[in-house]
Amino acid sequence: MTAVSYHDTVNDLQEFDWLADGPFARLEWFRLLESNAENALFALAQDGHDAVALPQRKTNGGLEILSNWYAFTWAPLGTSAPPSRPMLEALAKDISRRADRVMLDKLPDETGDATACEGAFRRAGWFVSREPCDVNHYLDLGTRDYAAFLADRPGQLRTTLKRKAKKVDVTLSTRFDESEWEAYEDIYTDSWKPEEGAPEVLRAFAEQESTAGRYRFAIARHEGRAIAAQFWTVDGGTAYIHKLAHRKDAKALSPGTTLTAALFQHVIDMDRVQQVDFGTGDDPYKRDWMEQKRLRWRLTCYRRSSPRNWLRIGKAMTRKLVSRETAG
Numbered sequence: 001m002t003a004v005s006y007h008d009t010v011n012d013l014q015e016f017d018w019l020a021d022g023p024f025a026r027l028e029w030f031r032l033l034e035s036n037a038e039n040a041l042f043a044l045a046q047d048g049h050d051a052v053a054l055p056q057r058k059t060n061g062g063l064e065i066l067s068n069w070y071a072f073t074w075a076p077l078g079t080s081a082p083p084s085r086p087m088l089e090a091l092a093k094d095i096s097r098r099a100d101r102v103m104l105d106k107l108p109d110e111t112g113d114a115t116a117c118e119g120a121f122r123r124a125g126w127f128v129s130r131e132p133c134d135v136n137h138y139l140d141l142g143t144r145d146y147a148a149f150l151a152d153r154p155g156q157l158r159t160t161l162k163r164k165a166k167k168v169d170v171t172l173s174t175r176f177d178e179s180e181w182e183a184y185e186d187i188y189t190d191s192w193k194p195e196e197g198a199p200e201v202l203r204a205f206a207e208q209e210s211t212a213g214r215y216r217f218a219i220a221r222h223e224g225r226a227i228a229a230q231f232w233t234v235d236g237g238t239a240y241i242h243k244l245a246h247r248k249d250a251k252a253l254s255p256g257t258t259l260t261a262a263l264f265q266h267v268i269d270m271d272r273v274q275q276v277d278f279g280t281g282d283d284p285y286k287r288d289w290m291e292q293k294r295l296r297w298r299l300t301c302y303r304r305s306s307p308r309n310w311l312r313i314g315k316a317m318t319r320k321l322v323s324r325e326t327a328g
Contacts, residue, residue: 002087004094007042010034016051019081021111023235024071028208030055033066036201040066043095045087052087053077054095062101070202070242072136072279073296074106075113082112085120092117092124092301100306102126105133105298106280114297126301127309129316133298137290139276146265157288161261164254168220168227170262176210180219184229184245191245202231202243209233216271218263220246220255228255232263238275239267260289 007013010030020026034040039058044051054076055066065074076083095102102121107114114130121128141149150158173180181203188199196202209215214235220228228246232239241263246256267273278286280296300316302309 002045002047002090004043004045004090006098007044008040010040010042010055013042013044013051013053013077016046016049016079018051018053018077018079021075021081021236022073022238023205023209023214023233023240024067024073025075025077029071029205030066032201032204032208033068036198037066037068042066043091045084045090045094047084047087049079050084050087051077051079052083052091054091056102062099062103063095064103065105067106068198068201069196070198070205071106072240072277073108074104075108075111076117082116085116088116088120089123092121092126096124096126096303100303100309101312102301103298104301105296107297107299108136108294109297110294114299118299121299121301125304127304127313127316129300129302129320131298131300132295134280134296135282135293136280136296137278137282137286137293139278139290140292141268141274141276144268146268149264149268150261152291154288157257160254160257165258165261167253168222168255168258170259171219171221172262172266173217174210174213174215176207176215176217180217180229181206183219183226184217184231184243187226187229187247188243188245190247190249192248193245206231216263216267218259220259222250222253222255227253228259230256230259230263232267234267234271234273237273238277239263239271239273240277241279264289 010027041056041058043054056063057066067074104117109115118128118130214233216232218230219226227250230244231242244256278290302313
């Protein structure tokens with residue numbers, strides 16, 4: 001029989017053997033988020049040794065995912081893949097006693113997570129609005145080695161590499177080094193990238209990944225000065241590109257292109273990955289390296305019996321109708 005409970009710490013979930021699909025589905029990741037966020041809430045459905053959990057955060061408007069700037073995806077935790085449909089539905093039904101609105105975003109659907117959550121909340125009586133919220137560029141390598149992969153890149157990219165690679169020195173590390181990370185943070189501050197909310201979380205994550213043997217990091221230097229840095233991880237046959245930055249005054253040297261190529265060569269020929277994930281964002285430069293893309297989804301779930309949701313539901317239905325008419 002399925003039992004539902006709620007917990008304010010991820011430590012209460014340690015007794016289960018969760019299936020971790022990538023870096024953002026481990027208890028260690030949610031422990032980092034919990035230590036840097038307020039009002040964490042872990043909704044848990046269990047039946048013996050089988051369980052499903054929704055890592056969330058309480059807000060004034062209901063519940064939203066427990067996540068942050070650095071996560072590519074969010075999905076239910078499960079002891080089986082895909083997570084148990086009856087347990088997901090039990091969670092959705094029980095949560096209706098605690099919240100009027102639930103926002104689930106960054107959901108992938110190549111593993112069926114978005115569709116499973118949508119179905120569970122609908123069957124539990126919620127009104128569910130589903131819409132794309134982001135794009136993920138990725139690469140399926142097949143049987144290609146780095147040379148074959150590079151041969152498939154655009155001619156302009158290969159020309160840039162040939163012209164600029166010799167102008168910078170590349171250092172590649174598989175273990176976290178404090179001085180290298182400080183160089184990255186200095187580069188990031190001097191780059192075109194926007195300010196981030198919790199860089200200490202990224203550093204702690206990098207240290208965790210280093211301890212686990214999944215850390216890949218590279219720095220480009222010109223005349224001894226660190227001008228670009230990138231942080232990747234390798235996890236279960238997939239390389240994840242987490243952070244990249246170069247100094248604004250180093251753009252002419254194309255150090256980011258050289259670093260990306262060096263890391264691609266390492267993860268393809270040394271780590272033997274089958275896929276590379278470039279995170280979220282539809283940046284044009286990602287198309288030079290990636291060959292496929294997929295959507296990330298947002299589900300906004302409204303409890304139908306709540307009067308405060310009636311106008312929101314009406315607006316959501318109107319948007320859906322207009323979208324269908326436009327598409328038609």
